[in-house]
Amino acid sequence: MRYPNGKQYQKKETKKRKTSSDISLSAANRGMDLENDINESNEYYSEHDIALITKRPTPINIVKVDYSKGAKIVDAYFEKQSTTDYNGVYKGKYLDFEAKNTKNKTSFPLANITSHQIIHLKRVNQHGGIAFFIIAFESLNEVYLLDSSFVIHFYEKEKRKSIPYDVFKKEGILIKQGYHPRLHYIDAVEEKYFK
Amino acid sequence: MRYPNGKQYQKKETKKRKTSSDISLSAANRGMDLENDINESNEYYSEHDIALITKRPTPINIVKVDYSKGAKIVDAYFEKQSTTDYNGVYKGKYLDFEAKNTKNKTSFPLANITSHQIIHLKRVNQHGGIAFFIIAFESLNEVYLLDSSFVIHFYEKEKRKSIPYDVFKKEGILIKQGYHPRLHYIDAVEEKYFK
Secondary structure (H helix, E strand, C coil): CCCCCCCCCCCCCCCCCCEHHHHHHHHHCCCHHHHHHHHHHHHHHHHCCCCEEEECCCCEEEEEEEHHHCCEEEEEEECCCCCCCEEEEECCEEEEEEEEEECCCCEEECCCCCHHHHHHHHHHHHCCCEEEEEEEEHHHCEEEEEEHHHHHHHHHCCCCCEEEHHHHHHHCEECCECCCCCECHHHHHHHHHCC | CCCCCCCCCCCCCCCCCCEHHHHHHHHHCCCHHHHHHHHHHHHHHHHCCCCEEEECCCCEEEEEEEHHHCCEEEEEEECCCCCCCEEEEECCEEEEEEEEEECCCCEEECCCCCHHHHHHHHHHHHCCCEEEEEEEEHHHCEEEEEEHHHHHHHHHCCCCCEEEHHHHHHHCEECCECCCCCECHHHHHHHHHCC
16 A cells, blocks of 8 residues: 555654564564554544544563563563554544455455454444454555454455455445544544544 | 552463563563552453453564564563553543552652653543552552552643652542452542442
């Protein structure tokens, strides 16, 4: 994914230190731009008092800590997120979502969604929260908000390995892209859940 | 803090691996029981479809990863949480809170609360979320829910280094302790914010 002006994403100069989430993403070598775009959008939304959404740090399984060197972690591994990457508050309501991207043009593969995440999102719905996915079709330069119900449906009922692109066209909300915020996804939330 | 029956807290046998949050707590050597009690209460609330509250993993500043060994983290440090430890959803509303304990009997010291956390909680309030603290007075075996407004007030206006115990007695909600859940803190949330 690129900016509408065709420029590649550039890291903010103020961001000097890598966090666990940065590293895990670069390790996996996918979703980098989408994650960064959402993080930047969240900063914008927070600074402009529009919404407060935070990324959950990637959980890390720590094997060994060297306390002689001020609690230096010397042996640890990345763990899979058992919930979702993002949650927060908008107009008093609880939001919870997972962000994924694909190079596919005709469908979104469900291989990277875990059963734990599906259980988590069902629970969010059960408690009256708003649960959705942000899916980027990289090759099409399109990003959609899709309510979790569709993902749950395809995951559980259809036994399919992917959600067809047409479902996004018909049932999703196309997220407007811009400069600040990069992804106007709260506009999509407003359209889908508050109108 | 102990169970009402006087027994010490015992770790669940199923929990075999340490997570980053476990380690950071044992490193700091404080808040161990309170954090575990809240985590267990959250499990109870989730399994019984009462509320969905999750702990944010402790952020870790990763210095070096050895990719020759399957992304083994070989140099990393714990970072301070810039938001709060817990957030989630109850009856559709967004909840956000920090849990702390003290051995003091007459006041709760604010030394461990960061300005980032205060800013975060003010934003939660601004967006219509519910923001509070769970404070355990260990020596008294009392745990209180205190609305964030009081903590923000003492932090910003009073320039005090602590909140007197009397404020908790007068303005807080005493959290009932039990076996399952260990801390009936959602009852306190219900009483404070939903009645």
